[in-house]
Amino acid sequence: xxxxxxxxxxxxxxxxxxxxxxxxxxxxxxxxxxxxxxxxxxxxxxxxxxxxxxxxxxxxxxxxxxxxxx
Amino acid sequence: xxxxxxxxxxxxxxxxxxxxxxxxxxxxxxxxxxxxxxxxxxxxxxxxxxxxxxxxxxxxxxxxxxxxxxxxxxxxxxxxxxxxxxxxxxxxxxxxxxxxxxxxxxxxxxxxxxxxxxxxxxxxxxxxxxxxxxxxxxxxxxxxxxxxxxxxxxxxxxxxxxxxx
Numbered sequence: 157x158x159x160x161x162x163x164x165x166x167x168x169x170x171x172x173x174x175x176x177x178x179x180x181x182x183x184x185x186x187x188x189x190x191x192x193x194x195x196x197x198x199x200x201x202x203x204x205x206x207x208x209x210x211x212x213x214x215x216x217x218x219x220x221x222x223x224x225x226x
Numbered sequence: 227x228x229x230x231x232x233x234x235x236x237x238x239x240x241x242x243x244x245x246x247x248x249x250x251x252x253x254x255x256x257x258x259x260x261x262x263x264x265x266x267x268x269x270x271x272x273x274x275x276x277x278x279x280x281x282x283x284x285x286x287x288x289x290x291x292x293x294x295x296x297x298x299x300x301x302x303x304x305x306x307x308x309x310x311x312x313x314x315x316x317x318x319x320x321x322x323x324x325x326x327x328x329x330x331x332x333x334x335x336x337x338x339x340x341x342x343x344x345x346x347x348x349x350x351x352x353x354x355x356x357x358x359x360x361x362x363x364x365x366x367x368x369x370x371x372x373x374x375x376x377x378x379x380x381x382x383x384x385x386x387x388x389x390x391x
Binding site for chain 2: 178181182184186187189190192193196197200210211212214215216217222
């Protein structure tokens with residue numbers, strides 16, 4: 157398996173940026189993270205429905221969804 | 227989610243549930259990057275009759291407020307499906323009693339400590355719990371001494387070693 161020491165600099169740069177972004181996300185205020193979770197739900201629901209799995213996007217203040225999405 | 231938490235606070239004030247705290251994926255999300263979930267896991271201390279713990283009085287109180295129990299025993303409270311989980315063992319009891327007080331927008335609430343959430347992941351032991359432990363280790367500020375104490379008290383040290391080596 158490749159380690160961070162053996163991969164090329166460009167890939168290493170991308171992976172480091174990705175890791176930094178995750179740390180940045182982890183340090184967001186909680187309400188912003190909740191909004192991000194709802195965004196994740198919006199992304200995931202159509203995929204889950206294609207697999208006949210039931211899932212619903214939260215309807216919380218400022219993040220109301222249309223009836224089509226429900 | 228603030229309205230949901232206000233309802234929970236009201237239920238706690240009225241005695242329909244005892245102390246409560248957010249756990250599960252939304253508890254973890256307080257400490258790590260946002261993780262996908264579709265329900266809000268809420269650990270609760272329930273008023274007890276003898277040895278029996280029952281969610282029925284809580285569900286009745288919620289029904290009285292117009293909230294209905296849905297699939298999987300989730301209750302949709304102000305747009306958020308809430309899964310109530312009784313603190314059914316000593317680890318969860320401790321986690322609940324030591325949960326940290328936070329303010330969500332303008333509403334006070336509680337979230338389980340990161341160290342307890344990690345211990346619960348170890349105890350539950352699914353593959354996604356293992357992944358969550360990894361995220362906690364990479365992203366959360368953990369009190370190592372406190373975590374050691376929790377792992378020791380609940381016999382989780384060996385599993386911790388297995389999962390983190």
